[in-house]
Amino acid sequence: MADGRLARALPSLLAVTAALGACFVALAAALGDAGLAAEAFGQMALGGFGDVPRWLSTGDAAAVLRPLGESAGKASVLLLAGLSVAVAFQVGLFNIGAQGQLLWGGLAAAVVGAAVQLPPALHLPVCLLAAAAAGAAWALLPTALKLRRGVHEVISTIMLNWVAVALVENWLVVGPLQGPAGAGTAEVHPSAVMPRLLGESSRLNLGLPLSLAAAAAVAAWLLRTTHGLETRAVGRGQEAARAAGLPVEGRTWTAMAVAGALAGLAGAVLVLGSELRYPGRLAAPYGFDGIAMALIGGNHPLGVAASSLLFGALRAGGTRMQLLGVHRGFPELIQGLALLFVAARLGWAWLLLRRKETPRA
C-alpha cells in the first residue's frame, strides 16, 4: 500500500521539482544572466511569502503580513476554481466553464451584498449562498444540454463563458447594475465584506479558511461517502455504473451543481474579499487557471489545495520580479511549464510501473 502511494506520489514530486528547475534554467536563459534570475526568484519569494528581512530590520510586521494576504487571496480563488474543475472531472466531465460560473458568482455576491440589508452574521452567508447558487445555475445549463441533448460539455461550457462575459461584464455591470461611482456595481455593505483575519494591514480574509474548508469537504464527500464513491464510479465508467444500477444522471447533476457552486464562490471571494464590488472587469481568467490547478493537483482535492497555495504565492510574488525588469507574464509561464511537466508525468509513471511489474511477472 505504502509502495503504491509512493509510486503515485513520486511522479508528481519529480514533475514539480523538475518543473521548478527547468523554470530556473528557462529564466536564466531568457535573461541571459543566472545571477539576475536568482535575484528575481528571491524577489518572488519576498513578494509571495513576505519580506522577512524588512520585518526583522524595521519591525514592520506589515512587510510580511501584506504579501501573505495577497498570496492567500490568489490561492483561495485558484483553489475554489480548481476544485470546481476537479469535481467535474471526478464525474467524468471537463468543466471549462468555471470562468463563466465565477463571473456569475461574483456578480450575485456583489448584488446581494449591496442591495440587501441584513445583520452581519447573516449577510455574508447569504451573499455566499447567492454566489454558489448563481454559479451552480450557470453550470446546470450545460449539464442539461449534455444529459438531455447529448451536447458535449467542452463545447457548451466554453461557449457559455463568452455568454457570461457578454451578459455580466459587457451589459449588466456597465448598464442596469452600474453603481454611482462608475465602472462597476455599487459597493457592498460592510456587513457583507469578508472579515480580515490579520487586521487592516493585510488583505488575508476569510476566503482562505473558506476555500480550505471547501477542499476538505470535497475530499470527505468524494473519498469517504457512498455518494462520493458513486460519483467517482460514474466518472470512471458511465456504462459500468449504469449497469451496476447507479443513478448516473443524478450523480452528474449533483457533481456539476457542486462544481458550479465552487466556481461561484471563487467569484464571491474576489468580490467580497478584495474588490468590495463587482469592478468594471473581474479581469484575471481564474476559471481557466482552475483547469491548471486541477491537473497539477491530480484532480485530488488536497492536491489542488497544494498546487493552489504554491501558485497563489508564486503569482502574488511574481509582481516583485518586475522590479528587476522581468516580464509580468513570468508566473504564468512557470505555471504553464509545470502543467507541461505534470502532463509528462503520465509517461514517467508508465516507465515506473513497467519497471515494477517486470520482476513480478
Added chain:
Amino acid sequence: MSFRPVLFACAAALALSACRSKEGAGAQGAPSPGPAAAAPSQKVGLVIDVGGRGDHSFNDSALRGLETWAAGKALSANRYTPLPPGALEASLPQELRTLTPPIRAVAVEPVVLSSKAQEDYEPNLQLLVDQGAGLVIATGFMLENATETVARRNPSARFLLIDSTLLDPAGNPIGLPNVRSVVFREEEGSFLAGALAGLVTKGTVGFVGGMEISLVKKFEAGFRAGVATTNPAARVLAAYTGNFDDVAAGKQVGADLLAKGADVLFHAAGSDGVGVIQAVKEARAGGAQAWAIGVDSDQHHLAPDAVLTSMVKRVDLAVYEAARDVAAGRFTAGDTALGLAQKGVGLAEVRAEFPGKAEALAKVEALRQRIVSGGLTIPATLEGLPSFKAQP
C-alpha cells in the same frame, strides 16, 4: 529503458541549474535599480493597468511621460539606458517643443509595475510606496479605489491618479492632501476628430469603444457632435469591444463597421485600437478607401497610410509635470481637468493626404478656436447630444 536515465537527467538538470546560478552570482555586477545610482534622484513609481506596456496608446503615453521625458531613459533588454543626446527632443510633438520651461529630463528614476488582475492594483501601489518612491502614479480610472485605499494608508506618500478623481461610494469627488488627479475633456478632442471625419467621409463613419462606460462614452459623444457639426447627413455607427486589452476583438469590430460601410473609424479602445487600425489597413490593401483615427498617443507610426490623425490625450505631459514637480520639491495635490485650451487634448498632426485637405483643416482649426475661446461647449454625455445638435 528503465527509469534510472530519467532520474539521472533530472539530477543533471538540477545540478546544471545550480551551477549556473553560482557561476552567475559570482560573475555579475547586477545592475539592480537600487539606491546605488548616482545623484540624489528620486524613484517615481508607475502602475499601469491590465492593458500593459505596448498598447501604443494610453499606457504608452504615460510611460513616455515618465521614462522618456522625465527620466530621459529608454528600456531595452529589461533595463534602463540613458537616451542618446537629442532623442528626448526628437520624441516631443511640435506643440510641446515651445513649452516654457522646456521638457527635459529631471532627477527621477522610473519603477514601472504592470498589473495582471484587478486585485493587483492595491498591492502594486503599496509595493511602490514600500520601495520608497517619491511619487506613485496610478494610470487609469480602474485604479481609483486602490489609489484611495493606499493613499489613506500612507499619508506621507504622494500620488498622481490619471483619468479619475477620487470618488466616495456615492460617486462624489473627494480630495486627499497627498493625491493629485488629472482628468481630460476627451469630448473636446473627440469633437475635432469627428469634425475631421465628417469632412473626409463619403457618408458613414464608425466609432469603436473599449469598455462601455461613461469615460469612453465621452469620446463617442464628442465624436458624434463633431460629425454632426461638419456633416449633418453622415451616419455614425458605434460599437464597443468590452475591454481594452484584446487586439483581436478590436480588429473584428473594426472590420465589422467597415463592412457596414463606414470609411472613417475612430477608436477609444486602448490596445484594441491596434486591431482597429489593422482592420483599416487591410481594407485599404483590399482597395477600399478607409481611414482610422487613433487615440491617446499619436498612432501615425502604426499605419502611416491609414491613420488620418489621432486624438491625442496628453497623459504623457501630466505624468511628466508631476514627476518634475516632485523632483523639484514642489508637488501639489488637487484635481485638474485638461481640455483643448490647456492643450491636454487635441489632434495630432494630419500627415495623411486627401482631397480638400487644406480647407478641411482650416474648418477644424476654426472649430478648435471656438471651443478654446469658450464659444462652443461640447457635450460629454450621449444624453447631451440632442440639445447640442439643436444649437444653431
